[in-house]
Amino acid sequence: MFANSPLQERRGRIFYSVDAVDRKILAELQLNGRLTLTELAERVRLSLSPCQRRLRRLEREGTIRGYRAVIDPAAVGLAFEVLVHVSMDREDADTIARFEEELAQVAAVRSAERLFGDPDYLLRVAAPDIAAYQVLRDEQLATLPGVQRLSSTIVMKRVVDERPLPL
Numbered sequence: 001m002f003a004n005s006p007l008q009e010r011r012g013r014i015f016y017s018v019d020a021v022d023r024k025i026l027a028e029l030q031l032n033g034r035l036t037l038t039e040l041a042e043r044v045r046l047s048l049s050p051c052q053r054r055l056r057r058l059e060r061e062g063t064i065r066g067y068r069a070v071i072d073p074a075a076v077g078l079a080f081e082v083l084v085h086v087s088m089d090r091e092d093a094d095t096i097a098r099f100e101e102e103l104a105q106v107a108a109v110r111s112a113e114r115l116f117g118d119p120d121y122l123l124r125v126a127a128p129d130i131a132a133y134q135v136l137r138d139e140q141l142a143t144l145p146g147v148q149r150l151s152s153t154i155v156m157k158r159v160v161d162e163r164p165l166p167l
Contacts, residue, residue: 068084080127081127082155084122084124084125096146103123111123123141125141135149138144
């Protein structure tokens, strides 16, 4: 057990509290997930072993959910980005579950959030161009279970993108 790390339980999972040193580790990794363990330990002013233990704990408990490359959508032909508001015609548990399961299978959906109020969902969709988006909208998104209405807004420019959490 770590000092200054009381256990918390959320949704059946046990989490340690994140202390100031953990926050430094997380802040550094958000800026550069490819740091070596030695570089990370130096930046957060820990020796190698304690830094490694903390890092492994943060990974194990799910505070660090993964590491990835952030790819420029335009470089891979997906520069057309659309925010899609989804309003449902019914919101019973079965319809919501089926909608969310099928939505998760649509590769062009980069993120999806269920919202309180109207609309019911906000999707961020990537496509090569407007014609490709129109096909995706009509043939995949509009046919998902429970969808009553889709409202699309084309993203002109991202002003803040992939900002690290304010630790």
